[in-house]
Amino acid sequence: MSKTDQLKIADKTFSSRLFTGTGKFSSSEVMQQAVLASESELVTVALKRVEPGNDDDQMIAALKDPYINLLPNTSGVRNAKEAVFAAQMAREALETNWVKVEIHPDPKYLLPDPIETLKACEELVKLGFVVMPYIHADPVLCKRLEEVGAQCVMPLGAPIGSNKGLKTQDFLEIIIEQSNVPVIIDAGIGSPSHAAHAMEIGADAVLVNTAIAVSPNPVEIAKAFKLAVEAGRIAYTAKLAPQKEQAEASSPLTQFLYE
Amino acid sequence: MNSFKHTLSEYSWDEVLQSIFSKTESDVRSALQSRKRDLEDFKALISPAAKPFLEEMAQQSKTITKKRFGNTMQMYAPMYLSNECQNICTYCGFSMTNKIPRKTLTDAEIIKEAEFLKSKGYDHILLVTGEANKTVGVDYMCNAVKLLRPYFSNISIEIQPLDEEEYEKLIENGLYATLVYQETYHRETYKIHHPKGKKSNFDYRLETADRLGRSGIHKIGIGALFGLEDWRADSFFTALHLKYLQRTYWRTRYSISFPRLRPFSGGLELKVEMTDPDLLQVICAYRLLDEEVELSISTRENEIFRNNIVHLGITSMSAESKTNPGGYVVEPQSLEQFEISDERSTEIIAKMLSETGIEPVWKDWEKSW
Numbered sequence: 001m002s003k004t005d006q007l008k009i010a011d012k013t014f015s016s017r018l019f020t021g022t023g024k025f026s027s028s029e030v031m032q033q034a035v036l037a038s039e040s041e042l043v044t045v046a047l048k049r050v051e052p053g054n055d056d057d058q059m060i061a062a063l064k065d066p067y068i069n070l071l072p073n074t075s076g077v078r079n080a081k082e083a084v085f086a087a088q089m090a091r092e093a094l095e096t097n098w099v100k101v102e103i104h105p106d107p108k109y110l111l112p113d114p115i116e117t118l119k120a121c122e123e124l125v126k127l128g129f130v131v132m133p134y135i136h137a138d139p140v141l142c143k144r145l146e147e148v149g150a151q152c153v154m155p156l157g158a159p160i161g162s163n164k165g166l167k168t169q170d171f172l173e174i175i176i177e178q179s180n181v182p183v184i185i186d187a188g189i190g191s192p193s194h195a196a197h198a199m200e201i202g203a204d205a206v207l208v209n210t211a212i213a214v215s216p217n218p219v220e221i222a223k224a225f226k227l228a229v230e231a232g233r234i235a236y237t238a239k240l241a242p243q244k245e246q247a248e249a250s251s252p253l254t255q256f257l258y259e
Numbered sequence: 260m261n262s263f264k265h266t267l268s269e270y271s272w273d274e275v276l277q278s279i280f281s282k283t284e285s286d287v288r289s290a291l292q293s294r295k296r297d298l299e300d301f302k303a304l305i306s307p308a309a310k311p312f313l314e315e316m317a318q319q320s321k322t323i324t325k326k327r328f329g330n331t332m333q334m335y336a337p338m339y340l341s342n343e344c345q346n347i348c349t350y351c352g353f354s355m356t357n358k359i360p361r362k363t364l365t366d367a368e369i370i371k372e373a374e375f376l377k378s379k380g381y382d383h384i385l386l387v388t389g390e391a392n393k394t395v396g397v398d399y400m401c402n403a404v405k406l407l408r409p410y411f412s413n414i415s416i417e418i419q420p421l422d423e424e425e426y427e428k429l430i431e432n433g434l435y436a437t438l439v440y441q442e443t444y445h446r447e448t449y450k451i452h453h454p455k456g457k458k459s460n461f462d463y464r465l466e467t468a469d470r471l472g473r474s475g476i477h478k479i480g481i482g483a484l485f486g487l488e489d490w491r492a493d494s495f496f497t498a499l500h501l502k503y504l505q506r507t508y509w510r511t512r513y514s515i516s517f518p519r520l521r522p523f524s525g526g527l528e529l530k531v532e533m534t535d536p537d538l539l540q541v542i543c544a545y546r547l548l549d550e551e552v553e554l555s556i557s558t559r560e561n562e563i564f565r566n567n568i569v570h571l572g573i574t575s576m577s578a579e580s581k582t583n584p585g586g587y588v589v590e591p592q593s594l595e596q597f598e599i600s601d602e603r604s605t606e607i608i609a610k611m612l613s614e615t616g617i618e619p620v621w622k623d624w625e626k627s628w
Contacts, residue, residue, distance in 0.1 A: 143509045173295070180506050239299075241289070253317040256567045257536050 005237065007204055009182055010098075010130040010151045012069065014041045017199065018229040019071070019184065021209025022059055023049070025218065032062035034212050038222035044071040044100050044207065047090045060094070071132065073100035080119035087124050099124065100154070102134045110160045114141050118148065125149035134186055137168035142175045142183075153179065154207065156187035157198065161210045163190025166197055176202040192221075192228030199232025200240065262469040264462055266503050267496070272445055275302075276492045282306035291315060296548050301498050304544035305491050313540055320543035320572040327550050331620045332612050333575035334605075335383040335415070336376045337557075339584040340364050340403060342596065344389025346456030348442075350484070350520055352582075352596045353389045355456065359594045363394050368589045369403055373410045375587045379579070379605045382622040383413040385438070387582075387596075390419035390457060397425040401432050408433045413624035415478070419457065420467035426474035433626060438480030438516065439467045443488040444496035448530075452487055468500065472508030479504065479511055480555070485538070486520030486529040494541050498548060505549075514553035514575070515545055519560070535564055539571065546572035558599040565601050566611060578608035 007014045020040040025031035035043055043063055050057060050072075063070060072090035074083045080103070087099040101124065103117050104110040112135050121131045130151050135141055137155040145153055155175055158164035165188060166172060176183050182204035189195050190211045198206045208225055215221040282303040290300035291312060303309060304316065341363035344353045352359070364372065376384060386403060388395045395418070404414055415436035416429070426437065443449050446461055453459045471479050481500055483493035501513055519533055538560075545554060556565060556573045558580040569576065581587050582596040603611075609619045 177295070178506055178509060239289070250318060252314055253321060253567070253571060254314045254536075254539065256563055257313075257539065 005233070007182060009132075014205070016041045016226070016229075017205040017233055018195070018226055019044065019205055019207040020212060020222070021207065022046070022063070023209055024213035028058040028062040030218055031059070031213070034218040034222040035063065035068065036065070037219045038208075038212065038226050039067075040226075041067050042069050042071050044073045044209070045094070046075040047072045047086050047093070048076045050090075050093055069098070070094050070096060071098050071100050072096065073102045073134075074120075075102045075104075077103055078105040078116075079103065079113070080116045080123065083116070083120040084123050084127070087120075087129055088127070091129070097128055098130045098132070100132045100134060104160075112136060112156070114138060117141075118144055121145055121150050122148040132184070137171035137175060139171060139174040139178060142179060146179065146181050150181065152182040152184055152204070154184045154186040157185050157194065158188025158190075160187040162188055163211055164188050165190055165194040166201075169201065172198075172203070173201055192224040195225055196228040196232035196235070199229055200235050202236055205229075260469075261507070262466045263500055263503050264465055266499065267444065267465065270496070270499070272492055275495055276489060278302060279306050279491050279495060282308045284308050284311075287312050290547070291319065298495070298498060298502065298548075301544055301548045302495060304547055305494050305541055309540060309544075310536070313536060313543070316540065316543040316547065317571050320546040321570055323546055323550050324572050324574065328574050330616055331618050332569060332573070333383065333553075333623055334381065334609070334619050334621055335385055335413075335555075335575060335577050336379070336381040336605075337385045337387050337417075337577055337580050337582065338369075338372055338376060339387045339582055339586060339596070340369065340399075341388040341391065341395045342584050342594075343391035343394055344456075345392075346390050346458040347454050348458065349452045349454075350487070352594060362584045362590065362593060363388075363391075363399075364584050364589065366402070366406060368585055369406055371589055372585065372587050373407055377410050380609075380621050381605075382411055383415070383624070384411045385415045385417055385577075387416075388418045392419070392457075397421060397428060401429060404429060404432045404434055408626060412622050412626045415480070417480075420464050421470070423470040423474050426471055426476060430474060430476055434476070435624060436478035436480060436514070437467075437471050437476055438482075438514070439464070439471075440480075440482040440484060440516065440518065441465060441497070441500070442484045443493055444483065444500075445488045445492070448488045468504055469507075472504060472511055476511060478514060478553075479508075480514040480516055482516040482518060484518050484520060485533045486531065489531050490533045490537060490541065494544070498545065501549065501552060512551075512553065514555050516555045516557065517542060518557065538564070539568065542568060542572045558601045559597065561600045562603065565608075566615075569612060569617060570615065576608070578603065578605045 016039050018040050019042045020038050021044045072094050074086040077083045077086050083103050103113045117133050121133050124131045132152050134154045142153045158167040184205045185198040185203045186207040189208050195206050212218050212222045279302045286303040287309045290303040342353045343361045348354050413435050417438040449461050468479050483497050553574045555575045583593040612619045
């Protein structure tokens with residue numbers, strides 16, 4: 001993507017607006033190839049899958065690339081306290097102060113807990129973390145997170161891993177309209193067309209994991225997502241042609257100006 | 260601290276103006292058909308290229324306004340408390356150098372004016388003063404708000420810009436909204452028209468809405484005084500200001516007013532004339548940009564224009580206004596800040612609204628909030 005259209009989050013800039021994940025792949029090799037094919041520069045890693053102190057950790061080793069930044073996530077925690085603890089562990093283990101705050105106490109749909117997430121973010125910002133909260137597409141929550149210092153918001157398009165696309169589109173559009181921090185649409189993006197759609201409505205980036213990892217051909221699909229995100233972004237900045245609405249004939253309202 | 264000053268500094272007046280004037284018919288069509296309009300669409304809608312589309316803009320503006328606000332009109336009345344002023348504003352009847360008798364209402368006089376407006380049905384009131392900090396400072400205003408609270412559910416002010424703590428104090432005492440117009444967003448022209456007094460500080464005025472936002476006020480009104488500079492560029496910067504404020508102080512609601520310079524006792528040649536079609540275009544453009552923002556029209560405008568514009572985007576209006584302190588009952592003969600144009604009584608305006616399918620709303624706030 002063009003150098004002038006870079007995404008800035010906290011102190012980092014990204015040329016790619018596609019963020020990816022590391023879960024659910026059949027092997028570290030496939031994961032590595034898919035991430036490289038996606039050209040993603042921010043890759044999320046579940047802290048629970050990392051073995052601290054193990055320098056031979058295959059997953060981490062597979063992501064040793066100068067363009068790739070690791071984004072530890074707190075997946076598995078159920079409240080703010082555990083999330084803060086997990087973030088501190090991640091900072092130690094992966095040497096980064098970036099953290100994706102994921103607090104989903106519900107093990108079935110993995111829906112984020114807004115109250116614990118807000119609490120955790122407030123605390124983590126004070127501790128010097130760059131926080132990226134995974135949340136419902138809740139516009140008010142996004143503003144509250146912005147106020148406590150979250151450097152971006154990551155609202156969901158549909159339940160995590162569901163591949164259903166932008167079920168929350170109306171709310172995502174409100175979030176995008178109101179936000180002063182980057183909006184990254186996370187969860188639910190199941191196909192490149194969903195990703196392009198997210199970019200067309202003005203998302204700053206998308207995060208895609210399951211749709212790539214679970215595809216029969218992760219590397220090719222990763223490439224497709226890369227192209228879709230680029231296409232959607234270009235369409236957004238270039239502006240789409242409007243959809244035509246049927247005109248309504250009605251009596252003139254401006255005649256008085258000329259009488 | 261973040262403020263609109265930073266946002267404004269990223270724009271060049273001349274480039275904005277040029278960009279507005281270079282908008283084409285196809286830009287206007289695209290803006291009219293867009294589902295979510297942005298500031299580039301707004302530029303197209305206020306551009307000369309949009310003039311042939313005024314009827315379509317009016318139709319859309321009417322529909323959108325109805326959808327959001329229904330068939331209602333919020334009624335309010337201004338109450339001038341003082342014409343004392345230490346500023347020189349080249350266009351204003353209260354300007355320090357104008358040799359006019361100065362008057363600041365006493366408690367008893369404030370009550371008298373309030374009782375009159377109350378008898379007319381008003382429950383939303385706008386208190387207006389010049390800028391004279393010794394006599395009409397924050398303490399005077401706090402006292403006025405306290406005095407008027409038993410009479411009105413909704414009290415707004417249009418006075419000199421204050422500090423954040425001062426706004427907090429007024430809000431504690433029952434203030435609902437503050438209107439503060441930048442007059443013009445053109446720094447140099449602003450300087451010419453405000454050569455002396457506290458108001459000559461462009462940045463302090465510019466950052467007033469930020470201070471208000473931080474103070475937690477319910478509503479902020481902004482706008483430009485049309486006639487000082489190119490109205491298209493000033494409208495764009497007002498829209499930019501609005502969008503900035505909405506994103507930053509998201510708990511606050513916003514209103515826009517469209518004061519056009521009116522003749523007054525000092526006289527001033529207008530730099531840029533704004534015609535009735537121009538004003539209609541701007542009002543519709545704001546509505547097409549933002550479905551929720553309140554749009555307000557005063558008695559500066561004439562009967563015919565007001566009779567029509569109430570259907571085309573406007574959501575609040577005043578009637579029978581007096582722009583001199585004590586103008587309603589205490590001292591009706593004193594000199595006005597500017598001449599109003601629509602002099603019809605409140606009753607006639609209310610009747611005009613009802614007869615055209617609009618309900619005048621007198622009370623739409625609960626003062627215990």
